[in-house]
Amino acid sequence: MIRVQREDFDPGHEIAALTRGRSDIGGVVSFIGLVREMAGAEKIKAMTLEHYPGMTERALEAIEAEAKQRWPLDAVLIVHRYGELKPGDRIVLVITASAHRDAAFDACRFLIDWLKTQAPFWKLEDTESGPRWVEAKDSDDQAAARWKAD
Amino acid sequence: MIRVQREDFDPGHEIAALTRGRSDIGGVVSFIGLVREMAGAEKIKAMTLEHYPGMTERALEAIEAEAKQRWPLDAVLIVHRYGELKPGDRIVLVITASAHRDAAFDACRFLIDWLKTQAPFWKLEDTESGPRWVEAKDSDDQAAARWKAD
Amino acid sequence: MKLLYFATLRQKIGTAEENLDPPGSVATVAQLVDWLKTRGPNYAAALSNPKLVRVAVNREYVGYAHGVAPGDEVALFPPVTGG
Amino acid sequence: MKLLYFATLRQKIGTAEENLDPPGSVATVAQLVDWLKTRGPNYAAALSNPKLVRVAVNREYVGYAHGVAPGDEVALFPPVTGG
Numbered sequence: 025m026i027r028v029q030r031e032d033f034d035p036g037h038e039i040a041a042l043t044r045g046r047s048d049i050g051g052v053v054s055f056i057g058l059v060r061e062m063a064g065a066e067k068i069k070a071m072t073l074e075h076y077p078g079m080t081e082r083a084l085e086a087i088e089a090e091a092k093q094r095w096p097l098d099a100v101l102i103v104h105r106y107g108e109l110k111p112g113d114r115i116v117l118v119i120t121a122s123a124h125r126d127a128a129f130d131a132c133r134f135l136i137d138w139l140k141t142q143a144p145f146w147k148l149e150d151t152e153s154g155p156r157w158v159e160a161k162d163s164d165d166q167a168a169a170r171w172k173a174d
Numbered sequence: 175m176i177r178v179q180r181e182d183f184d185p186g187h188e189i190a191a192l193t194r195g196r197s198d199i200g201g202v203v204s205f206i207g208l209v210r211e212m213a214g215a216e217k218i219k220a221m222t223l224e225h226y227p228g229m230t231e232r233a234l235e236a237i238e239a240e241a242k243q244r245w246p247l248d249a250v251l252i253v254h255r256y257g258e259l260k261p262g263d264r265i266v267l268v269i270t271a272s273a274h275r276d277a278a279f280d281a282c283r284f285l286i287d288w289l290k291t292q293a294p295f296w297k298l299e300d301t302e303s304g305p306r307w308v309e310a311k312d313s314d315d316q317a318a319a320r321w322k323a324d
Numbered sequence: 325m326k327l328l329y330f331a332t333l334r335q336k337i338g339t340a341e342e343n344l345d346p347p348g349s350v351a352t353v354a355q356l357v358d359w360l361k362t363r364g365p366n367y368a369a370a371l372s373n374p375k376l377v378r379v380a381v382n383r384e385y386v387g388y389a390h391g392v393a394p395g396d397e398v399a400l401f402p403p404v405t406g407g
Numbered sequence: 408m409k410l411l412y413f414a415t416l417r418q419k420i421g422t423a424e425e426n427l428d429p430p431g432s433v434a435t436v437a438q439l440v441d442w443l444k445t446r447g448p449n450y451a452a453a454l455s456n457p458k459l460v461r462v463a464v465n466r467e468y469v470g471y472a473h474g475v476a477p478g479d480e481v482a483l484f485p486p487v488t489g490g
Contacts, residue, residue, distance in 0.1 A: 034186060035185070035186050035189050035190075035204075036184060036185050036186010036187060036189065036190070037186060039185050039186065039206065040185075040186070043206075043208065043262075045262070046262060047208075047209070047210065047211035047261035047262040048210060048211060048212065049208050049210070050207065050208060050210045051205060051206070051207055051208070052204075052205070052206040052208065053203065053204070053205050053282075054202075054203070054204045054206075055201060055202070055203050055275065055278075055279070056189065056193075056201065056202040056204075057200065057201055057275070057407055058193065058197075058199050058200060058201070058202065059197070060197065060198060060199070060200045060273065061197035061198060062198065073406065074330060074331055075406070076328070076330055076380070076383075076399060076401070078383055079380055079383035079384075079399065082383050082384070104406060104407075111197035112193075112195070112196060112197040115406075115407070116406070116407050123210065125205065125207070125286060126317070128205075129205070129279070129282075129283050132203075132279075133279050136275060136407055139406060139407045140404075140405075140406060140407035141403075141404065142385075142404065143404060143406045143407065144330070144380070144399075144401065144404050144406070145404055145405065145406025145407070146330060146331035146332075146401070146402065146404060146405050146406070147405045147406070148331070157331055157332050157402070157405075158405040159403075159405070160402070160403030160404065160405055161405075164407075167276070207490055223489065224413060224414055225489070226411070226413055226463070226466075226482060226484070228466055229463055229466035229467075229482065232466050232467070233468075254489060254490075265489075265490070266489070266490050286490055289489060289490045290487075290488075290489060290490035291486075291487065292468075292487065293487060293489045293490065294413070294463070294482075294484065294487050294489070295487055295488065295489025295490070296413060296414035296415075296484070296485065296487060296488050296489070297488045297489070298414070307414055307415050307485070307488075308488040309486075309488070310485070310486030310487065310488055311488075314490075
């Protein structure tokens with residue numbers, strides 16, 4: 025399941041909803057991405073996440089489908105926010121549930137790695153020296169690339 | 175931080191408590207282990223977790239210290255339950271928080287892998303054909319061993 | 325053809341969205357980008373470095389060799405930075 | 408010396424805890440385990456396979472060569488299955 029929303033989310037609520045009434049799930053892995061106050065040496069006051077409505081949902085659904093094909097997953101949830109966020113705010117939540125913890129860990133990491141390089145979001149940081157678009161990181165491309173060798 | 179307790183825990187509450195007021199954490203990874211109803215081909219009615227009070231805490235603290243030495247972590251929480259549990263119940267929670275998601279993922283996985291092979295807990299399953307001690311799995315030893323090659 | 329621009333490209337070009345009728349010789353993404361660059365220095369600046377221009381046609385990622393047709397929704401944007 | 412037994416070992420030996428005074432010749436974990444096996448068929452059965460007996464002295468994992476002394480807390484248990 026995927027959701028793209030302006031509002032905050034409640035990780036505990038989402039984890040509980042995904043596992044409620046299930047007794048076949050052995051492990052649940054979750055990743056929560058937060059806005060960091062320091063962007064390199066600069067302090068940020070706020071961050072605005074722009075996205076491509078319509079395509080974002082499609083891209084996240086495609087990534088979810090890919091994970092489900094690669095690993096035996098009982099449940100998947102991706103929630104990604106857009107709009108204005110402050111340091112410490114939650115940006116993204118990825119939850120994977122599986123009978124086996126290795127599958128849940130691998131799939132969760134794959135999802136966040138792919139999401140960082142495939143989902144059409146762009147971060148604009150409001151720093152003390154003015155607004156600045158975040159540049160894509162080579163390290164994220166490398167993180168995503170490691171899943172291609174499989 | 176580590177806790178060994180009979181009572182259930184609230185993953186959302188624990189994640190929120192660990193990150194509240196912090197704006198230096200980029201990623202939070204959590205693992206929740208649950209009681210599965212099927213143990214191989216057999217259905218289990220309940221599970222009793224025995225442990226070694228006093229040593230359990232020491233072992234978990236040692237594992238936590240090891241993780242903090244290996245990865246740049248902002249926060250770690252391990253909560254492990256003992257006593258009688260039912261299928262679907264939560265057994266263990268591991269949370270790692272770091273400025274960088276790779277560190278949080280690696281550390282969380284390391285912690286659960288080590289915990290499975292180092293923390294003095296023993297599972298007694300109450301199956302339809304009677305009580306049965308769970309046997310240690312080779313796959314868990316292998317999972318723990320992968321961290322030694324580093 | 326509906327053109328969408330995001331992030332830096334939107335700011336440099338000065339609009340988020342426009343409807344354009346490229347000449348009939350524009351049949352691929354590469355030809356579309358080349359044609360857009362002739363529309364003004366803002367386009368030329370935004371699209372100068374192909375490494376920093378990603379393309380989606382009808383909401384799917386495509387390469388520069390991909391075809392474009394009059395009814396398409398074509399989005400141009402920099403490498404993504406979500407997550 | 409305080410002896411603790413957990414899980415299958417506790418069930419096979421029939422007690423969770425006992426205070427014992429091994430003879431002076433028992434100076435290592437290996438010697439302690441060998442001596443315990445002479446205490447009865449329940450001990451012998453519980454401790455027969457060294458692969459299934461883990462040892463902690465004073466709440467730290469140790470190997471069979473580790474020393475034991477009269478005041479120690481020595482725990483014997485099967486491979487752990489938590490998490």
